[in-house]
Amino acid sequence: MVNSDDKTVAIRKYFKSGNLQLSYIDFGGESENVLVMLHGYMANARTFSELAVKFKDWRVISLDQRGHGWSDHPSGKEYSRNDYINDILNLIQTELGGQPVTILGHSLGGLNAYQFATRYPELVKAVIVEDIGVEINADFSFAEKLPFRSASLKELRDSLGSVGLRAVDYFSESVLEDELGWGFSTDLKGLQISVPQSNGVWWEDWLSSNCPILLIHGKKSFFLDMKQAEQMEVRRPNTKLVVFEECGHGVHSDDLDGFYQIVNDFLTEQNDRIN
Template sequence: MTTALETRTRVRGLDLAWIDFGGDGTPVLALHGHFGRARQFARLAADLAPEYRLIALDQRGHGHSDRGDGDFGQDASVADAAAFVRTLGLGPSIVYGHSMGGVTAFHLAARHPDLVRALIVEEGGALNRRPEIPHPVLDVRDWPHRTPTLAELRRQIEARGIPDASYFLESAVEHADGWGLLFDYTDMMRSQEVLIGDWWPQWLGSTCPALLVHGLASAILPTSMARDMANRRPNTVLRELPGCGHWVHSDDPAGFTQVVREFLAEAGIP
């Protein structure tokens, strides 16, 4: 049995928080999506153990990591991830990313192929702009900053059109003046806006084995785009999970773990 270890490491002038879920297995670097944090991967880490050791990073402006200088572009995020992998001596590593983290992951594979042994992208699209993606930005500018209870924070977020706030509440903490979220709303708006773009060159820019996981009920990544991504990139496997939305790893944890394990076995990665 392994014990998760939360720590911070100085990388590129930033204090980046991360969790080592422990074990002696093959390292897997996990990168969360917008509004997420490292601890959301606890279930996945347990399901992949003991063969795989999950190391999850709070990306800049998320969780307990520094926000940096306000640069949330892909250049900064990829440079952070590359420096983190090198600092910990993890490369070449299996790199897994969800949503924004998936985009960062395939950028990392394209720019630093020596650091990425295999790529797992969950719901991270090669094209993130209108009209292909009708709503590339979630407007959080009027979300509550403090509420007296965690239940009230959930109620107010869900009152703004979020059916289930559980994902966002992974970043909820109790402050001296009430409950609030760890991330800055202005930072999150900027981070989403700079992710709008055409990322096809970066998706096609690596050759390592890749798994693309898509939830067939996703409102974020169109099925047609997921299939096009798999068809256009050699050495890529697409797995579509029915009944799952954008957060496949949460909607069907067992199914997600199964497709990850199958992919790694077929790629010959123990």
């Protein structure tokens, strides 16, 4: 992170994961405590920009997951569960020296986070899972109806509403402009391969790790219901559920300060236990 006139500037970096070049934003910090942030579908690393800078005692790394943001779109449409997990592994091994990290994941990122913790427990200190469950049946077929490019930003945003999406601001996070017009940085065709492979019943993965997990649920979410969230806490030891009554699927954007406070308290508690 560069410090100029008391203003911090996050640095975009790149690394190889298999045959892909992936991108991440390094928000810096000298701390040995590393917090890796993983966004949801049709978002990107900058989704967490306002949140990341609040963690003064952490080095925060926010990844553009494959097919999103500035990361490559796999030509062969490799979007399996293992592909996402291996990307996190390569990030930690090649960019972070193989040190154990704490992972915060929203939606798709939350699924990737708790599945990674099961497969590589030695690399995970704790996990924060934001509004994703273990019985997932997402439908992103609307993405097939979105235009490749639009003449204006308004026209593109209107296209989100025309396919029935309510969270227009959330899905607008991945918008870009190039010489062809306004479009999405997300691999829209790749979603039709990735999402079905994220769908499923993942109780075994959820229950097989031992690290502390903070599960954050927005009670007005369209993605995770209260009953399932409660069962995730009850059935898995070392799990804490926090419910935001007035928030939807994107708790970190609906209540930035409240989300930060809950996460920071959890991180402080985990560090106190270790020390």
